[in-house]
Amino acid sequence: MADDRFAEARRRLIAEIEAEAADTEAWTGRGRFAPAVMNALARVPRHAFVAATDQNAAYVNRPLPIGHGQTISQPYIVAVMTDLLDIAPGDRVLEIGTGCGYQAAVLAELADRVFSVEVVPSLAAAARDRLAALGYRNVAIRVGDGYDGWPEEAPFDGILVTSAPPRLPPRLVEQLKPGGRMVVPVGLPGETQMLFRCVKTPDGEIAQEAKLPVAFVPMVPAGSASD
Numbered sequence: 030m031a032d033d034r035f036a037e038a039r040r041r042l043i044a045e046i047e048a049e050a051a052d053t054e055a056w057t058g059r060g061r062f063a064p065a066v067m068n069a070l071a072r073v074p075r076h077a078f079v080a081a082t083d084q085n086a087a088y089v090n091r092p093l094p095i096g097h098g099q100t101i102s103q104p105y106i107v108a109v110m111t112d113l114l115d116i117a118p119g120d121r122v123l124e125i126g127t128g129c130g131y132q133a134a135v136l137a138e139l140a141d142r143v144f145s146v147e148v149v150p151s152l153a154a155a156a157r158d159r160l161a162a163l164g165y166r167n168v169a170i171r172v173g174d175g176y177d178g179w180p181e182e183a184p185f186d187g188i189l190v191t192s193a194p195p196r197l198p199p200r201l202v203e204q205l206k207p208g209g210r211m212v213v214p215v216g217l218p219g220e221t222q223m224l225f226r227c228v229k230t231p232d233g234e235i236a237q238e239a240k241l242p243v244a245f246v247p248m249v250p251a252g253s254a255s256d
């Protein structure tokens with residue numbers, strides 16, 4: 030992927046994310062993201078995840094529409110959420126909200142296995158095809174309600190939620206390993222959401238830290254999705 034026609038735009042985006050990481054250190058506690066996270070962002074071709082009409086905006090640091098009223102997250106947000114997950118090479122990671130599959134690809138660069146749940150069947154199917162075409166072999170996607178997680182593949186070292194539930198989903202908490210991290214935007218629809226980094230302690234308690242105000246689409250309740 031290194032020398033495609035977007036290589037320069039991707040390098041500029043990486044520099045912008047580094048600058049924004051420094052600017053937001055007071056919120057996130059992370060003035061520099063891990064080199065492995067930045068390398069993952071430098072490797073994933075974001076233009077392959079956005080519409081043909083948005084190719085020139087693929088490396089602008091903002092969210093873009095992906096259909097069904099959904100968006101691919103702003104690159105800085107993908108970076109900060111991935112950094113807060115502290116993925117180690119052998120980790121198993123669960124993502125809720127596959128969308129176009131971009132965040133899943135970034136996670137796949139860092140983790141051993143990535144499991145991603147998407148409630149809109151056509152988004153899940155398109156993401157599966159796209160990730161296969163790009164050569165990602167360690168991502169599994171399934172259609173389902175993210176509130177249920179993926180119990181057959183649990184427990185997970187990390188769980189990343191890319192739409193906003195009104196409170197921490199208990200079944201996701203259950204599916205986290207002791208020592209595991211969950212990064213999740215929490216808030217009621219229409220209200221300001223807060224990005225939380227949660228860690229499961231060895232005795233199964235959840236320690237949570239508010240990190241950053243964010244604006245995600247609401248996580249839809251079970252049964253209310255349409256295709």
Ligand code: SAH
Nearest residue numbers: 101126127128129131132148175191248249
């Ligand atoms: N991570 C995505 C961005 C996701 S946008 C990317 O990189 O492109 C949020 C996604 O969450 C949307 O695709 C939406 O359909 C999905 N979603 C919303 N509520 C959900 C739920 N209850 N279960 C699973 N997915 C959900």
